[in-house]
Amino acid sequence: MNFTPIEELFEKFDETAQILQEELSCTYLDALGETGENFFHGHVIQEEISELSRKRLSKIYQHFSTRNYTKEDIRKAYQLAILKGMQENIQPNHQMTPDAVGMFVSYLIGKFTNNNQELSMIDPAVGTGNLVFTIMNHLSGQQISAYGVDIDETLIRLAYSGANLQEHSVQFFTQDSLEPLFIDPANVAVSDLPVGYYPNDVRAAEYELAADSGHSYSHHLFIEQSVNHVQDGGYLFFIVPNRLFLSEEAKKLNDYLKKYTHIQGMVQLPLSMFKTEAAAKSILILQKKKEGLHAPKNALLVNLPKLSDARATKSVMGKIDEWFKQEKY
Structure with a gap:
């Protein structure tokens, strides 16, 4: 399948957030913030991760480069992942501007x-x-x-x-x-x-x-x-x-x-x-x-x-x- 850059990025954000959510026993939104940091640094910065998950995550982070995407691609993909997390845990103050x-x-x-x-x-x-x-x-x-x-x-x-x-x-x-x-x-x-x-x-x-x-x-x-x-x-x-x-x-x-x-x-x-x-x-x-x-x-x-x-x-x-x-x- 041919993914658009936004779809491709969303898949990366979503997959890694789900792994971290399970490993850290936290909400999807908290895990998304954690994986965002990992993408930025290019490696897993959390210590309490199993070796198997660490290898899976490291492979994704190491192949990521902001040079391959526009800022708007990154914003929109990240926004989609945030919206997914908000649907799981709806709060009135968690609303994004269209x-x-x-x-x-x-x-x-x-x-x-x-x-x-x-x-x-x-x-x-x-x-x-x-x-x-x-x-x-x-x-x-x-x-x-x-x-x-x-x-x-x-x-x-x-x-x-x-x-x-x-x-x-x-x-x-x-x-x-x-x-x-x-x-x-x-x-x-x-x-x-x-x-x-x-x-x-x-x-x-x-x-x-x-x-x-x-x-x-x-x-x-x-x-x-x-x-x-x-x-x-x-x-x-x-x-x-x-x-x-x-x-x-x-x-x-x-x-x-x-x-x-x-x-x-x-x-x-x-x-x-x-x-x-x-x-x-x-x-x-x-x-x-x-x-x-x-x-x-x-x-x-x-x-x-x-x-x-x-x-x-x-x-x-x-x-x-x-x-x-x-x-x-």
Whole structure:
């Protein structure tokens, strides 16, 4: 059989992860993080492996070379293996940003930053790193240093292995993203915001967007944390629920955004991407205020069609280009 490079890589990731899962008595996702490290080093780094499995694994690792695959091949194959692991152990915080969304966010970042040669980027809810890697792969002409934060050790381990395999410069921090972050302000913040309530009311109280009573919305606090960690004039790209500005805390959020940012636009993602209309999301684009910068006369408001509809997509991209000519260039 003729496998595509992605299929071939997935088979390698999957086979070796299953061997390690059995040998280490761990979950598939934990084993995938371990095998990612082995692929990067070119040999088995775990000590507690039987000799037979060590030989099987070593043969696969020694014949692997990143030179035989593109970064996108590696990302997609690794993503497929992660998705397999997530199906075995479904948790609400284990959700990956769809590729089409990541690619469109990449396009927007390139447009808004005018393809600056050097960028620093932070994702405070980095998860497996898939969104960050998609952006870095699609903006390969720009030198991007990235920072990712997540409280989930398994996800951070997968992100770390994924960054090594794709040879990306990313620093990862395993911690509660809403606690103080010891990271220099970045040019760009990007995040597929985790939606829900933040259980730490004491920490939440230190935020302007804390709820007046009860638990605060974690996604609101993530927005504030991101604004705090972006340079003046920097851009923020958030994947948010369509109903973000319809909740009981919406006025406070609106007031906060008007105080600290210029709202650049809102791109509604195709409803066909989501199981229900209630689950539908948009890309919210903000720019942190800076002396001499002004809000656009008209915000970029776009409803993306099904990306399989080439004619409608081309029409929308034309409107976006026209907006940039009028407002940015």
